Amino acid sequence: MPATPKKSPSKSARKSVKKTAVTAKPAVKAVKKAAARASASADPIAVVQDLRIRPGKPGKVLSSELRYEGPLFRVLSEEVEEPTGKRNRRDIIRHNGSVVILAVDTSKSKRDPLIVIERQYRHAAQQFLYEVPAGKMEPGEDRLAAAKRELLEETGYTARKWKKLVRYFASPGFLGEWMQVFVAEGLAPGQAAPEDDESFELQRVPLSELLRLIERGQIQDGKTLVSVLCYARSLGRK
């Protein structure tokens, strides 16, 4: 059931001070800084030191039409009554979800472990990208089982130790796909068995090198950015 729509306190607050902020246009350059400070203090958008996450309840689907169904995803056009009270028509892509594996080899260094990276041609991006292993869930599959399967298929590795790192939505404006990232440690090599339409170059790359590449903007895959950056933080690495 949709929740009662609530008016955002920040929005109503903004209205009350809007005019002040908009009319504050200093003509003299020297006073701009002071004015910026003043308008900052008059900023109607509330400062929240301690953000309480309220996921709310799902909206109510009033109608749903299947527009396309392929092997990887379905496209639906739905009319939704959102918990805000608004009714909207949304084109959305439904997907089973994906598992992502940050496969970590700490045998040489715990502080700067090696991470398994694939170079893979991505038609959607029209280039080769450097990515951590990942794949889509089969219907009804357990997430950890899917992660183990994908790691084995794509790299040949099995891992002794698995833990969840983070779960997120890749592009929640229209894509239902979530990504569950696992960290896999205690790697033992074996034989990869990629699917027919897959082709990888595999390498193990030091975390420090990946962080350097990320800082230079050379890693362009979202799940790899999220996985490596979250993992680096979990190690307390800058």
Add this chain to the structure above:
Amino acid sequence: MPATPKKSPSKSARKSVKKTAVTAKPAVKAVKKAAARASASADPIAVVQDLRIRPGKPGKVLSSELRYEGPLFRVLSEEVEEPTGKRNRRDIIRHNGSVVILAVDTSKSKRDPLIVIERQYRHAAQQFLYEVPAGKMEPGEDRLAAAKRELLEETGYTARKWKKLVRYFASPGFLGEWMQVFVAEGLAPGQAAPEDDESFELQRVPLSELLRLIERGQIQDGKTLVSVLCYARSLGRK
């Protein structure tokens, strides 16, 4: 033109040592650790200390069929000759690309600035998510102009200083959408003008609080994870 397919050196290397790794199955538990060390040293996947990024060339589209066209994206089913030499059929989603704005208020603290965060209902995720402002590009639009437009529409802010932070693909297995993240500083408040189907609660949240929420797995939007984590690294923050 597709590049000549190259055989991965790591893959051919793997083949030559595969049997050793696979037949090493210690029956006694006590020797497992030593065996793990041994198989780690026999790991056929190369260690690359200095990863040279080779994006390659786009594949050749042999056929393309439009499966669905909506306001936000198009679905195409394409047969592609990839630069690896493989021919594959791929369902892909074409999208104009998105701009993402990390709007940073450093007026109180440069070390722990405030970040503008929206709480927004996302039908694709079936929940409210906490996100940085973002929106899709209009056809032919300049990226920076799009970022300024989206920030103003969604939050009312204008910003004196803009710089690019990172650009990435949200889910490159099938989605062509890239996300260009900008950092916007020197914020001045004004009047927001969200689109009819948009509804936000806005707040300014300290970077330290966002990092704490990320560590607890409470931020579930990919672009927000990437933007905040990359920005924190750029400040040298753990």
